[in-house]
Amino acid sequence: MDAAKPLRADARxxxxxxxxxxxxxxxxxxxxxxxxxDFAGLAGVGVGTxxxxxxxxxxxxxxxxxxxxxxxxxRARELRDTLxxxxxxxxxxxxxxxxxxxxxxxxxxxxxxxxxxASTLAEGSQELERAVLEMVDTATEDGAIRxxxxxxxxxxxxxxxxxxxxxxxxxxxxxxxxxxxIAGLAVx
Amino acid sequence: MDAAKPLRADARxxxxxxxxxxxxxxxxxxxxxxxxxDFAGLAGVGVGTxxxxxxxxxxxxxxxxxxxxxxxxxRARELRDTLxxxxxxxxxxxxxxxxxxxxxxxxxxxxxxxxxxASTLAEGSQELERAVLEMVDTATEDGAIRxxxxxxxxxxxxxxxxxxxxxxxxxxxxxxxxxxxIAGLAVx
DNA sequence: CGACGATATGGAGACAATCTCCACTTGTCA
DNA sequence: TGACAAGTGGAGATTGTCTCCATATCGTCG
Numbered sequence: 324m325d326a327a328k329p330l331r332a333d334a335r336x337x338x339x340x341x342x343x344x345x346x347x348x349x350x351x352x353x354x355x356x357x358x359x360x361d362f363a364g365l366a367g368v369g370v371g372t373x374x375x376x377x378x379x380x381x382x383x384x385x386x387x388x389x390x391x392x393x394x395x396x397x398r399a400r401e402l403r404d405t406l407x408x409x410x411x412x413x414x415x416x417x418x419x420x421x422x423x424x425x426x427x428x429x430x431x432x433x434x435x436x437x438x439x440x441a442s443t444l445a446e447g448s449q450e451l452e453r454a455v456l457e458m459v460d461t462a463t464e465d466g467a468i469r470x471x472x473x474x475x476x477x478x479x480x481x482x483x484x485x486x487x488x489x490x491x492x493x494x495x496x497x498x499x500x501x502x503x504x505i506a507g508l509a510v511x
Numbered sequence: 512m513d514a515a516k517p518l519r520a521d522a523r524x525x526x527x528x529x530x531x532x533x534x535x536x537x538x539x540x541x542x543x544x545x546x547x548x549d550f551a552g553l554a555g556v557g558v559g560t561x562x563x564x565x566x567x568x569x570x571x572x573x574x575x576x577x578x579x580x581x582x583x584x585x586r587a588r589e590l591r592d593t594l595x596x597x598x599x600x601x602x603x604x605x606x607x608x609x610x611x612x613x614x615x616x617x618x619x620x621x622x623x624x625x626x627x628x629a630s631t632l633a634e635g636s637q638e639l640e641r642a643v644l645e646m647v648d649t650a651t652e653d654g655a656i657r658x659x660x661x662x663x664x665x666x667x668x669x670x671x672x673x674x675x676x677x678x679x680x681x682x683x684x685x686x687x688x689x690x691x692x693i694a695g696l697a698v699x
Numbered sequence: 700c701g702a703c704g705a706t707a708t709g710g711a712g713a714c715a716a717t718c719t720c721c722a723c724t725t726g727t728c729a
Numbered sequence: 730t731g732a733c734a735a736g737t738g739g740a741g742a743t744t745g746t747c748t749c750c751a752t753a754t755c756g757t758c759g
Contacts, residue, residue: 435627496666
């Protein structure tokens with residue numbers, strides 16, 4: 324998947340500079356407002372270079388996103404290995420809210436991008452989704468949660484949480500939703 | 512809110528033609544892909560006229576959306592008057608999924624617009640939100656559902672459902688999420 | 700180490716979409 | 730019916746995206 328690219332030394336430096344700069348814009352929420360040309364200037368490269376490395380805005384977003392997903396996946400794995408399935412899932416969902424709270428700029432931007440063009444964020448979000456689904460499945464097999472609802476429903480809820488970042492008391496509502504999910508998932 | 516506008520006879524005809532045309536584009540999902548200028552042509556008006564009536568794409572979306580909301584509100588009211596609070600809420604949520612399923616083009620487009628610019632859909636969505644919150648509150652007062660989670664959480668979930676329309680088996684997942692919500696809301 | 704091919708760079712300008720402006724048309728009222 | 734307010738359409742200004750290529754830099758091999 325990432326073979327066939329021995330990228331020249333200096334080129335890589337530029338590439339990284341771009342991603343780093345993008346990450347900052349993400350964090351402060353200015354990413355989508357910024358003219359792409361101006362962004363190039365900000366990152367200290369020419370427009371041509373920017374387009375060479377990332378042909379579209381989404382491609383760039385993907386690169387940043389991917390880095391973040393790696394961290395979340397590590398967290399998921401850790402929980403899975405140290406807690407019973409149902410608790411691991413619950414903790415992970417809570418952690419996701421924390422994460423989305425701290426990285427709200429990123430969450431917001433990603434949500435906007437996903438909404439406009441389904442496609443390209445696929446790579447990273449699929450990986451994340453796979454992790455969530457796996458936790459749900461494990462918990463289901465353990466008999467720790469109900470069998471008649473699949474993990475996709477949980478993903479939808481997370482999607483909603485990430486997308487609704489403009490709501491005035493987001494945090495409380497997000498926590499509430501997670502509470503509902505966990506309660507709803509419990510076997511009766 | 513809509514006083515001070517004795518809009519001239521022919522002007523109103525044009526305005527309605529625009530909204531009607533927009534509704535169709537919404538339904539078939541082409542709304543956001545269409546160049547605004549071309550849209551004007553499609554609706555049989557000049558660009559200037561289009562802009563006069565709807566200064567932004569969102570303003571136009573709002574107009575269409577508003578019409579839809581009216582129907583949903585009627586449904587909400589009907590349920591509220593004929594069923595116990597908890598059941599009314601459950602039915603309404605199920606109905607919302609049906610609605611979003613049938614009007615997926617609209618749901619998708621609205622989700623995309625809400626994600627990019629928080630603001631303007633406000634009018635319609637607030638009205639809808641008010642209805643949902645009211646149902647939740649009533650149910651809470653009846654002691655029919657738990658007290659520690661507020662209606663905003665439910666709104667977030669709906670938001671997720673509306674936004675995730677590209678998921679391969681959306682319908683099943685959406686139903687699942689509603690099931691989780693209802694189960695989660697039940698008092699123990 | 701020199702020098703040559705491959706690789707990468709930056710930004711000028713082609714292109715595309717949005718939006719403004721105003722000369723002209725149409726409705727309305729006395 | 731005349732006259733004035735209200736509304737219209739579309740040419741073109743404005744603003745952002747993306748391509749293209751002359752130039753610069755890397756790295757490797759004699």
